[in-house]
Amino acid sequence: MARQLSALIMAAGQGTRMRSRLPKVLHRVCGRAMVDWVVTAARTAGAEDVICVTRPGDGVAEAAPAAVEIVEQRDGEGTGAAVLAARAELQRADVVVVLSGDHPLVSPTLVADLVAAHERERAAATLLTTDQLDPAGYGRIVRAADGSVDRIVETKVTEGVPASELAIREINIGLYAFDAAQLLEALDSVDETGGERYLTAAFEVLRQRGHKVAAHRTDDTLSAMGVNTRADLVAVTRAAQRRILADHARAGVTFTSPDSVQVDVDVEIGEDTTVWGGVTLVGSTRVGRGCDVGPNTTITDSLLGDDVTVPHSFLVQCRVADGATVGPFAYLRPQADVGAQAKAGTFVEIKNSTIGTGAKVPHLSYIGDADVGAGANLGAGSITANYDGRTKHRTVIGRDARTGVHTSFVAPVRVGDRAYTGAGSVITQDVPEGALGIERAPQKNIEGYADRKTRQTE
DSSP: OOOOEEEEEEOOOOOGGGOSSSOGGGSEETTEEHHHHHHHHHHHTTOSEEEEEEOTTSSHHHHSOTTOEEEEOOSOOSHHHHHHTTHHHHTTOSEEEEEETTOTTOOHHHHHHHHHHHHHHTOSEEEEEESSSOOTTSEEEEEOTTSSEEEEEEOSSOTTOOHHHHTOOOEEEEEEEEEHHHHHHHHHTOOOBTTBOOTTHHHHHHHHTTOOEEEEEOSOGGGGOOOSSHHHHHHHHHHHHHHHHHHHHHTTOEESSGGGOEEOTTOEEOTTOEEOTTOEEETTOEEOTTOEEOSSOEEESOEEOTTOEEOSOEEESOEEOTTOEEOSSOEEOTTOEEOTTOEEEEEEEEESOEEOTTOEEEEEEEEESEEEOTTOEEOTTOEEEOBOSSOBOOEEEOTTOEEOTTOEEESSEEEOTTOEEOTTOEEOSOBOTTOEEOOOOOOOOOTTHHHHHHHHHO
8 A cells, every 4th residue: 555655845944145035945946936846846756745834924835836735833943843843744644755945956756766765675764865965064974784874974063073974975965754653753852952953863863762764875966956045046047957958958959059048947849949049938938849949039928839930039928820930029918919820020019919820010010909810911110009098999900901011000990801001091990891091191292492491501
C-alpha cells in the first residue's frame, strides 16, 4: 500500500537582505514566484498534500498557488518551530519532505529520488547531500561505519573543528525526508538554542532513540542554490534560464543568441521555431511551429500560430493566427486578433480588433475597436477614431475593401465589402458595398502665393 507523502515548504520570513517590501519567496524567477517553483516540484514528485508555512500578515498566504494548505507560524522561532506549526497537517502523513521556499531550482526528479532512497533505507530521516560544492560554511556530513549519518558538523565557525572533519566534502543541502510521526516526536524533545528550535537538531534525537538517519548524495548542485540577496536571485535566474532554453532546444527550438533571450518557465514553443536575439517571451505565451520570432521582440501572454513571423515588435495579450506577419516595429495590444496569412506591418498599432484572414494593415496605422474583413487592404496612415470623449465605438471594414492612404474612420461607421475610400478622407458615414467613399475639401490653388510671401518678408 502506498504511503501518504506530504511536502512541507518553509516560506516564512521577509528576507530583509533582499532590500524589498516583497516577501523573499514571492520574488519571481523566469516568470514564477520562487515558492511556486518549489510547490510545482513537490506536486510533480508525487506529494498528495503541499503545506506552506508562512508568517501572519507577510503576504505569502494570499499569493500562494491554489490547492496549497497554508499554515501560519505564530509561535516560536526557527525551522523546527516552523515544522511544529503544521503538526495537525503532518499527523495525517506517513512521509514528509521538508523543502525551502527560497530554493526554487529543486527538481521534481531529485525530490522523488530522495523519497525513494528514504523508503529504500527504511530510515526515520534522510538528508540530501552533495560533495560537488565548496563545503565552506555548510554542515559537513560525518558518516557512521554502516554508511548512515552519525552527525552534522556545522562549519560556519571553524574554530575548534578538527581538521579531519573540515576535510569532509560531503555537505547538507537542506532538503529532507522524514517519517512524519517520528519527526514530530523528535522535535518535541528538541531544546531551543539562542531562542530558536532547529530542525537539524532532530537528527541527533532520532539517532539516540535508535532510528536510522540516512543520506542521499546527489550531483545536482542547483537544488542547493538558495536566495538571500538580489545577487543570489540573479544567479538563480541565470541557471533557471539555461535549464529552460536547454529543454526547448531539445524539443526542436533554435536560439540564435541564447544569452540575450528571456523565456519564462510557462512559455510553450513549437519545434522548428527560431528565436532570435533580444527576444523576451513572458507569462503564458504560446508560440507555434516554424515561427520566426525576433530579433528584439517582446511577447506577453499571447498566442501565436504556426509559421508566424514577428521581428522587432511588442505584443501583449493578443492572438496571431497561422502564417501571419507582424512588424517590424508593430504594437499589438490586448485583444488584437490577427487572422491567418494577415499582415500587421511597420509601425502599426492594433487594439481590441480583428484583422481577417489575408487582410493587410501594411504600415503607419492605428486600428482600435475595429473589425477588418478578410482580404481587406488598409492604406498607410489609416486611423480609427474610436472614442467620442465618453464612449468607445466600433469600426467595421468589409471583406476585400480597399482604403486610401490617410483615411480616418470616425466610429461608429461601416465600410462595406469591396468598398473603397479616397486618400485623405475622413469617413463619418457608412460606405455601401462596392462604393467609393470620399470626404475631403476640394483643392484650391492660390496663384502667385510664393511671390507674395517673398515680398512680405523683405
